[in-house]
Amino acid sequence: MISASSPEPAPGRTKLAIRGLSMMFRGADAEVRVLEALDLDVREGEFVCILGPSGCGKSTLLNIVAGFLPPSSGTVRIDGEEVRGPDPRRIFVFQERGVFPWLTVEGNIGFGLGRLPKTERGKRIRHYVRLVGLEGFEKAYPHELSGGMKQRVEVARALAVDPDMLYLDEPFGALDSITRLEMRRELLRIWQAEKKTILFVTHDIEESVQLADRVVVLSARPARIRRIVEIDLPHPRDLSSRRYLELRDGIFEEIGLAHRV
Amino acid sequence: MTDPETKHRPAAPALASRLLPLAGIALLLLLWDLAIRFSRVPLLPGPLAVARAIGELAQKGFLFKHVVASLFRVTWGYLLAVAVGVPFGILLAWYRRGGLALAPLVEVVRPISALAWIPLAILWFGVGDLSSVFIIFVASVFPLAVASMSAVEGVSTTHWNAGRNFGLTPGEIARRVLLPAILPRLLVGLRLALGIAWLVVVAAEMIAVDSGLGFLIIDARNAGNRYDLVVAGMVLIGTIGLALDAAMRGIERLPALRWGYAANVSAEAA
Numbered sequence: 001m002i003s004a005s006s007p008e009p010a011p012g013r014t015k016l017a018i019r020g021l022s023m024m025f026r027g028a029d030a031e032v033r034v035l036e037a038l039d040l041d042v043r044e045g046e047f048v049c050i051l052g053p054s055g056c057g058k059s060t061l062l063n064i065v066a067g068f069l070p071p072s073s074g075t076v077r078i079d080g081e082e083v084r085g086p087d088p089r090r091i092f093v094f095q096e097r098g099v100f101p102w103l104t105v106e107g108n109i110g111f112g113l114g115r116l117p118k119t120e121r122g123k124r125i126r127h128y129v130r131l132v133g134l135e136g137f138e139k140a141y142p143h144e145l146s147g148g149m150k151q152r153v154e155v156a157r158a159l160a161v162d163p164d165m166l167y168l169d170e171p172f173g174a175l176d177s178i179t180r181l182e183m184r185r186e187l188l189r190i191w192q193a194e195k196k197t198i199l200f201v202t203h204d205i206e207e208s209v210q211l212a213d214r215v216v217v218l219s220a221r222p223a224r225i226r227r228i229v230e231i232d233l234p235h236p237r238d239l240s241s242r243r244y245l246e247l248r249d250g251i252f253e254e255i256g257l258a259h260r261v
Numbered sequence: 262m263t264d265p266e267t268k269h270r271p272a273a274p275a276l277a278s279r280l281l282p283l284a285g286i287a288l289l290l291l292l293w294d295l296a297i298r299f300s301r302v303p304l305l306p307g308p309l310a311v312a313r314a315i316g317e318l319a320q321k322g323f324l325f326k327h328v329v330a331s332l333f334r335v336t337w338g339y340l341l342a343v344a345v346g347v348p349f350g351i352l353l354a355w356y357r358r359g360g361l362a363l364a365p366l367v368e369v370v371r372p373i374s375a376l377a378w379i380p381l382a383i384l385w386f387g388v389g390d391l392s393s394v395f396i397i398f399v400a401s402v403f404p405l406a407v408a409s410m411s412a413v414e415g416v417s418t419t420h421w422n423a424g425r426n427f428g429l430t431p432g433e434i435a436r437r438v439l440l441p442a443i444l445p446r447l448l449v450g451l452r453l454a455l456g457i458a459w460l461v462v463v464a465a466e467m468i469a470v471d472s473g474l475g476f477l478i479i480d481a482r483n484a485g486n487r488y489d490l491v492v493a494g495m496v497l498i499g500t501i502g503l504a505l506d507a508a509m510r511g512i513e514r515l516p517a518l519r520w521g522y523a524a525n526v527s528a529e530a531a
Contacts, residue, residue: 068422088428094419102441111437112427161427 015165015197016042016065021074023060033222034060038074040216040225047191047198049208051251052218058201059169061223065199066092066167078165088112090165091158095174099142099153105129106138108153112161128156131190148179152186159190165197172207184210188235205255209248210237217254227254306489311496314489323477328497330472331462334390338397338465339458343451346402350409351443360410367406375400375461379468388468396465401454408450412443445513452509459502474498 023035034057042048052058063069065076067085076083078090086092091112099108109128113121129138132152142150151171158166168187172180188211191198202208208215215229231247238244290308297307306314318324353360353367378399382392416439424438466475474494481490 066422066426068425086422086426086428088426090426092422092426094423097417098419098423100420100423100438100441102444111423114429114433114437 013044014041015044015046015078016040016199017075017077017080018065019075019077021061021064021076022072023057023064023069024072035064035071036222036224038223038225040228042197042199044197045195047200047211047213049212049215050199050201050218051205051208051215051255052203052223053220053255054203056218056221057223058203058218061218062092062167062169062199062201066090068092088161089163090167091161091163092167092169093154093158093171094169095151095171099150099157101142104139104141105134105145105153108142109156109160111157124160128160131159132156132186146179148175148183151175151183155187155190159194159196163196165199168198168200170202171200173202173204180207185236187211192235205248205251206239209244209251210239215251217251229254306492310489311492314487314493315497318477318490318493324497327472327474327477327494328501330470330476331466331474331498332501334393334465334473335397335455335458335462338394339401339455341394342398342400342402342405342454342458345398346405346454347409347447350406351413351439353406354410354413364410367403367410371403371407376464379464383468389470392468393462393465393470393473396468397458397461400461400465401458404457405450405454408454409443409447412446412450413439415446416442448509448513452506452513455505455509456502459498459505463498474501 018038018040021035021038022033025032025034038061050058050061060069064071065083067083067087067090092098100111103111106125106129110121110125113124116124125138129135132155134149134152134156137145137149142153145153151174154171172183175183184207187198190196200208200211209231212231215231217226217229218224219226229247229251233241233243233247293305293308297305315324318327353363375396378396379392382395382399386392386395420438420442421434424434429437462473463475463478466473467479470476474497478491478494481487481494
């Protein structure tokens with residue numbers, strides 16, 4: 001799928017290893033179990049979707065992996081090293097809410113580049129502005145942009161620091177369906193061009209089958225891994241092919257949804 | 262994949278928004294004048310008498326003196342309050358435990374009217390400028406502390422996390438995330454507190470000072486019932502208060518701060 005012309009190790013090496021991960025929150029009068037004994041390996045350069053019903057704890061899982069939350073038990077290792085906090089090598093892309101409203105498009109994209117010399121910084125900003133198609137909006141503030149454009153600013157800000165992993169938490173959930181499709185195509189293009197390992201949380205079955213190499217299907221709370229579905233379809237994916245529909249319906253069934261409206 | 266779809270606000274009808282307030286003021290002055298002319302009892306000097314009184318003050322050089330004296334006290338009391346209240350509020354919110362310990366204290370002291378501090382102010386600072394400045398300080402420092410505290414608490418977790426994610430040191434997070442994030446709310450707090458500081462200037466100048474608009478009002482009544490001067494003082498206080506408020510609103514409209522309003526509106530709509 002991706003040509004292995006990069007100097008990085010060939011795909012197949014384990015990037016992320018989650019072992020026995022559990023999470024509990026102390027509620028008003030009882031402990032709420034959110035994640036239960038999760039084990040998951042993600043290979044370098046892989047695109048993995050975490051799929052589950054709303055409120056099942058998939059965002060919590062992503063926040064733990066990103067180092068924003070310490071788990072109740074279990075470990076998260078990246079490149080063999082235990083995660084103890086957020087790290088600029090792995091950037092979390094929130095929904096569009098993550099852009100800094102007080103900075104322009106340029107300011108946002110350059111946010112993580114404070115340590116670079118000015119000319120290099122400007123060059124990178126220009127590169128990523130072009131990559132996400134925001135030329136002409138460099139000086140615009142987020143409140144002047146549409147939701148899709150803000151989302152692209154966030155993706156560009158994440159990519160600009162050249163991380164080796166991206167964590168995306170339902171990043172396109174707030175967009176209209178046309179923009180959403182466009183953003184998915186963009187993300188795949190960027191993923192193939194920049195060879196990042198991507199962890200993508202969604203509750204949208206179609207989205208997961210369109211994007212991922214593997215879909216990790218979680219159960220309702222407390223979340224356990226129900227099944228991991230290998231999506232053996234080449235990109236660009238034909239959304240009316242028999243295999244696509246087969247995989248999609250398989251997941252629909254797995255989650256227990258009859259897919260009739 | 263360029264989409265030129267950007268959001269624009271409808272431009273305010275500039276002329277109408279400028280003329281209508283002026284028309285309102287003109288109407289008020291007219292009604293005031295008519296009411297005075299048709300009433301038999303001298304409840305209030307008319308607008309012309311007040312205008313003449315202001316002219317008289319200006320001619321004798323008192324106008325400038327009183328205005329400057331009041332602004333001087335308010336500036337000092339307010340700046341001291343900003344220097345103490347804003348960092349205090351930010352720290353209370355930043356260090357949760359400190360906040361939990363001290364926030365109730367702030368909430369208890371805050372509703373005590375600044376006027377109640379006058380006896381203590383005189384005890385501590387004697388009669389004079391220092392006491393007036395202290396009253397203005399006390400009146401504005403607690404609203405500022407509370408406004409700063411809630412501004413910090415209003416910073417979204419997403420923005421904190423984004424700042425941490427990019428490997429910023431705590432100092433950088435304070436400067437590049439915290440400060441810009443709280444600025445719009447903080448400015449609203451600063452504006453309201455300036456209003457309060459100006460509001461208590463009359464009370465603060467009752468403490469045996471010999472200048473200022475508050476003194477002018479008390480003095481005009483005591484020395485010969487010059488109610489035209491009393492109302493002139495009131496009009497001046499109102500006008501200067503309006504100008505201060507407008508200046509602060511001007512700062513709030515800077516482009517780097519405009520987002521605060523857009524963000525607040527969408528947060529309320531959500």
